[in-house]
Amino acid sequence: MDRKINCPVEVTLSLIGNKWKVLIIRDLLEGTKRFGELKKSIGSISAKVLTSNLREMEEEGLINRKVYAEVPPKVEYSLTETGYSLKSVLDSMYSWGESYKEVKGRV
Amino acid sequence: MDRKINCPVEVTLSLIGNKWKVLIIRDLLEGTKRFGELKKSIGSISAKVLTSNLREMEEEGLINRKVYAEVPPKVEYSLTETGYSLKSVLDSMYSWGESYKEVKGRV
DNA sequence: CGGTATCCTTACAGATACTG
DNA sequence: CAGTATCTGTAAGGATACCG
Numbered sequence: 001m002d003r004k005i006n007c008p009v010e011v012t013l014s015l016i017g018n019k020w021k022v023l024i025i026r027d028l029l030e031g032t033k034r035f036g037e038l039k040k041s042i043g044s045i046s047a048k049v050l051t052s053n054l055r056e057m058e059e060e061g062l063i064n065r066k067v068y069a070e071v072p073p074k075v076e077y078s079l080t081e082t083g084y085s086l087k088s089v090l091d092s093m094y095s096w097g098e099s100y101k102e103v104k105g106r107v
Numbered sequence: 108m109d110r111k112i113n114c115p116v117e118v119t120l121s122l123i124g125n126k127w128k129v130l131i132i133r134d135l136l137e138g139t140k141r142f143g144e145l146k147k148s149i150g151s152i153s154a155k156v157l158t159s160n161l162r163e164m165e166e167e168g169l170i171n172r173k174v175y176a177e178v179p180p181k182v183e184y185s186l187t188e189t190g191y192s193l194k195s196v197l198d199s200m201y202s203w204g205e206s207y208k209e210v211k212g213r214v
Numbered sequence: 215c216g217g218t219a220t221c222c223t224t225a226c227a228g229a230t231a232c233t234g
Numbered sequence: 235c236a237g238t239a240t241c242t243g244t245a246a247g248g249a250t251a252c253c254g
Contacts, residue, residue: 007201007204008201008202008203009130009133009200009201009204009206010130010204010205011207011208012200012201012203012204013126013129013130014205016147017126018226019120019124022111022116023116026114030249031142034235035235035237036236044227045227046227048237048238048239050237050250051226051237070235072235072236074236075236085144085203085206086203087201088203089196090119091194092148092161092199093115093119093120093196094115094116094119094194095195096113096115096119096192096193096195096196097114097117097118098118099192100119100122101114101115101118103114125246139234142215142217143216153248154217154246155217155247155248155249156217156248158216158218159246162234168225176254177215178215180215180216180217180254181215181216182217208217215254216253217253218251218252218253219250219251220249220250220251221248221249221250222245222247222248222249222250223238223246223248224245224246224247225244225245226243227242227243227245227251228241228243228244229241230239230242231240231242232235232238232239232240233236233239233244234235
């Protein structure tokens with residue numbers, strides 16, 4: 001039982017332990033998106049919060065940020081290989097959410 | 108694409124979308140625990156925060172709370188069937204965390 | 215032992231205005 | 235378009251004291 005010394009679950013939490021990061025991953029799993037697209041697809045997030053989460057995730061090696069030297073500016077975000085590997089986690093969250101809804105609906 | 112209208116990932120987030128709840132599930136997956144044991148095994152959580160999270164999770168049908176009519180008091184927490192089914196999510200978080208550590212260690 | 219009540223401090227997040 | 239700067243409100247969380 002290595003739970004105490006750097007439990008892997010806590011490692012994962014430290015990287016995607018907030019709601020916004022999970023939603024960012026979810027939306028980038030569909031493919032590369034521009035800043036504005038991402039903001040729109042997440043829905044209720046502000047530019048400030050989106051930016052700060054993206055910066056952190058970039059630092060942690062989960063996403064790529066590609067800036068085009070154009071006017072008006074164009075910035076594309078995509079998942080790195082590491083970021084994409086989070087698909088397994090998101091998939092299990094998706095499945096669980098679905099069956100939870102089913103159970104609740106049945107009440 | 109039903110992402111907009113009640114995405115299952117968001118459903119899951121709404122139930123275990125905070126760090127503490129994930130850790131509570133993780134520790135209860137080992138089996139029934141008393142309040143004090145749970146508090147100790149999670150580590151840095153305060154009684155107030157632990158109590159409020161447990162209450163919410165009880166309400167949502169993820170955990171059971173069993174009170175023994177004894178002095179001194181004894182209260183045991185365990186996962187419901189629904190709560191236990193979150194093991195799949197925790198498992199994938201565990202695996203991902205492990206491989207992330209490996210990748211980072213290799214740098 | 216397993217909480218509650220209270221106070222207090224910060225982290226998180228929304229709104230708005232502005233810029234390269 | 236893709237941010238940054240600033241200001242502000244709110245809620246999460248820690249510390250402490252106390253209770254059944």
